[in-house]
Amino acid sequence: MSDNQGQLWEVFVQKKSGQPFVHCGNVHAFDKEMALQNARDVYTRRNEGMALWVVLSTAIVASSPEDIGSFFEPANDKIFRHPTFYQIPDGVGHM
């Protein structure tokens, strides 16, 4: 069997219940349980989290830098998607 250091996993940590899971780094591991344990042992040593996700790095699908224009710039002029686009008369209260 070839020697190796295991597969690369992406680690996401949730700081507090209710908050989003945020990417915090990577670990190597040879199985799912180990990946979870390693993520715990590497990334939560200073009370950084209350919950963890781990996912094989090969399972990540990422956009490319060349996509920036076509993916994200078309959203720039859709100002009507933001609440500040609209005027609400005074006196109707918080909306």
Next chain:
Amino acid sequence: MDTAKFEEVFEAKLAKNDFIEPKDWMPENYRKHLIRQVSQHAHSEIVGMLPEGNWITRAPSLRAKLVLLAKVQDEGGHGLYLYTAAESLGISRDEMLNALLTGKAKYSSIFNYPTLTWADIGAIGWLVDGAAIMNQVMLQRSSYGPYSRAMVRICKEESFHQRQGYESITHLAFGTPEQKAMAQDALNRWWFPTLMMFGPPDRESPNSENALKWRIKRETNDQLRQRFVNQTVKQVEYLGLTVPDKHLKWNEAKQGYDFSEPDWDEFKNVIKGNGICNKERLASRNKAHSEGAWVRAAAEAYGKKQPEKEAA
């Protein structure tokens, strides 16, 4: 887009202080330079576990043992963050470890000096980590995103290292005469090797120019070294210890200390592999790696059987 166009985008990002991310186009030399620098940095953390690690079982109080254990573990964690940052540049951890274990890759020469007494543990935390932090604070603004992010995390964690080192040396400096002598002896032995950590003088630093241009580094070796000396002298004075440099003198005009240069021949010699611990450090890493081979093989074999059963 042709290469020239890519290069233009890359340069524009650097000019705007934007970060370069793994999937962005980057010049081959930039990639190579980073792989070398980040993996060397990772190796330094891992090899750096050894000189301090060998005192864990001999730490003189339960508190000191806890602190040292946590600290050496942190070095391992930092190595891990850096290895993964380097992996994002397209090199595997296997390849990097192989380069380390066969002696092809370099790591910080400071770890080829021996830890002879307990005072060395304080001196490493205070001086060596202090110098490392100075370098790493700068690297938080490095242009390569994953490297910069790893540095932010490392700096956050490392902040306790220097303080615990100074605390430890304080106990010695204000302790029994034997303890104070031990502290002075450690300072004598670690002072110049620590100054060497910032690298060769600017006048002969072959990699600095590109590193600065690409904003992989942001200050020169000599600038960082000067800042370190300025900052550390008053810490030495507080302890009632003496910097082992007869030429150390405050220079009012430059608002900094004048100081002797380290022995650059010794520096080159240790890099070449002639430090007193070079062979031992490499042998230790090789031993752990080869004795761990069956563990990794077992874990891999077991892992491969898992999808059928669905692991936890």
Next chain:
Amino acid sequence: MNSNEALFNYTLRLGDTSLILAQRLSEWTGHGPFLEEDLALTNIALDILGRGKSLLEYAAQIEGKGRSADDLAFFRNEREYFNALIVEQSNGDYAKTMLRQAFIDCFDLLFYTELAKSKDSVLAGIAAKSVKEITYHKRHSFSWIKRFGNGTEESASRLQHAFDELWQFTGELFEMTETDTILIKENIAVDLATLKPMWEKEIQELLREAHINIPETTFMQKGSRQGLHTEYLGFILAEMQTLPRMHPTAKW
């Protein structure tokens, strides 16, 4: 023996076992089979060392003779140490370290879960904190035993070898003395006899999953309750105590 002396002996026994195990585990730091596992085992060593420190601090307080936890750790001799024999055994390969850990984690989880109900509130407090830590340690060590038992031929044979070396030291974990008898009456100590069948059941199940055969009968070593040890302890103490013994008046 009055009950204060019994409480001191009991707390010391627990503290010594934690300290010596942590000392052994910390030998791995920087030398683990791969980086992540190195960090994981060090976390475990840190938990156990922290527990040992708390227990020795409490022992020093019970004794009330002005000795500190550090005095207890660094200025007692081999015959004055009461750690279980199994924790002073050499680390050996990773199979031996993990199997020793699995035996102890399984015992400790049962033990400290009960101790958390102790009438002695300090012991109960230390135990309650430890239960959470040990729950994780056990998950970690048990995973490795399953990996080794079902990994490669080599890992299975190393695990069997580790078992053959260590099994003889497990019986002693359940040995009770006058100390225990006195404190059980006061609802302070844990009745180890009640833990034994639960421990055996869990360990048998784990070892079955790892394809290890438990022999019908094994001669079980003992001695630590009387401060009798294997030869390893002397070396552990020599290394651990060298600095404070060299500078007996120094503070660190």
